Amino acid sequence: EVQVVESGGGSVQPGGSLRLSCVGSGFPFDHYAIHWVRQVPGKGLEWVSGITWKSESIGYADSVKGRFTISRDTAKNIVYLQMNSLRPEDTALYYCAKDRLRQGHAMDVWGQGTVVSVSS
Amino acid sequence: DIQMTQSPSTLSASVGDRVTITCRASEDINTWLAWYQQKPGKAPTLLIYRASGLESGVPSRFSGSGSGTEFTLTISSLQPDDFATYYCQQYNSYPWTFGQGTKVDIK
Numbered sequence: 001e002v003q004v005v006e007s008g009g010g011s012v013q014p015g016g017s018l019r020l021s022c023v024g025s026g027f028p029f030d031h032y033a034i035h036w037v038r039q040v041p042g043k044g045l046e047w048v049s050g051i052t053w054k055s056e057s058i059g060y061a062d063s064v065k066g067r068f069t070i071s072r073d074t075a076k077n078i079v080y081l082q083m084n085s086l087r088p089e090d091t092a093l094y095y096c097a098k099d100r101l102r103q104g105h106a107m108d109v110w111g112q113g114t115v116v117s118v119s120s
Numbered sequence: 121d122i123q124m125t126q127s128p129s130t131l132s133a134s135v136g137d138r139v140t141i142t143c144r145a146s147e148d149i150n151t152w153l154a155w156y157q158q159k160p161g162k163a164p165t166l167l168i169y170r171a172s173g174l175e176s177g178v179p180s181r182f183s184g185s186g187s188g189t190e191f192t193l194t195i196s197s198l199q200p201d202d203f204a205t206y207y208c209q210q211y212n213s214y215p216w217t218f219g220q221g222t223k224v225d226i227k
Contacts, residue, residue, distance in 0.1 A: 035216075037164075044207065044218060044219075044220050044221045045156075045158075045164065045207055045209075045218045045221070046218065047209070047215060047216040047217065047218060050214070050216065057214075059214030059215055059216070060214070060215060061215045062121060062215060095163055095164075100166075100169060104211050104214075104216070105169065105170075105211060106154035106166060106169040106170070106209070106211055107154070107156075107164075107166060108166045108169075108175060110163035110164055110165070111163065112163055113163060
């Protein structure tokens with residue numbers, strides 16, 4: 001079964017940091033772009049960041065640029081989202097999603113998400 | 121950034137109805153558009169890619185069309201399993217952006 005699984009969420013104070021991880025199985029993980037999408041409960045979807053298969057192209061939402069960093073460890077088949085300088089408005093369910101292709105081309109497999117809560 | 125605007129925000133329909141959701145981009149995105157379905161408490165699922173490509177396993181009652189700045193998602197005959205929220209999303213350029221969503225509920 002093709003799937004991605006997120007981990008690393010939790011509760012943190014404003015200004016703190018968290019690192020999310022995304023692990024894939026059932027497919028050659030290093031052959032696909034990977035994305036992070038977040039959703040505040042009851043609200044819409046917000047694309048956060050994406051990385052192509054060789055990390056040659058990386059993108060960020062304006063709301064997280066300069067604070068979040070996406071990276072991938074091809075040896076471990078993991079994509080990370082390092083989140084620094086966290087704000088209350090970063091509180092959300094964070095999904096990892098597999099791209100259809102090596103470059104960015106829509107997201108065809110989604111995890112169940114990991115919750116990030118930022119509050120004092 | 122490219123803004124994506126969906127209409128309507130909410131749509132009330134009955135089983136068997138033909139349903140159309142519109143998505144407009146603030147600039148030309150060619151056909152770099154996807155549609156997703158999301159049910160409460162679940163992750164989104166991909167329905168349509170490249171504006172009109174039907175994702176594997178998605179029923180043929182779903183179809184997409186459009187190019188440039190105007191796109192539509194059509195459900196030819198609404199089924200009970202289709203009551204959900206639908207999102208369009210552009211992947212023409214970073215940052216990728218979603219529409220605000222269209223909730224399809226029971227009339």
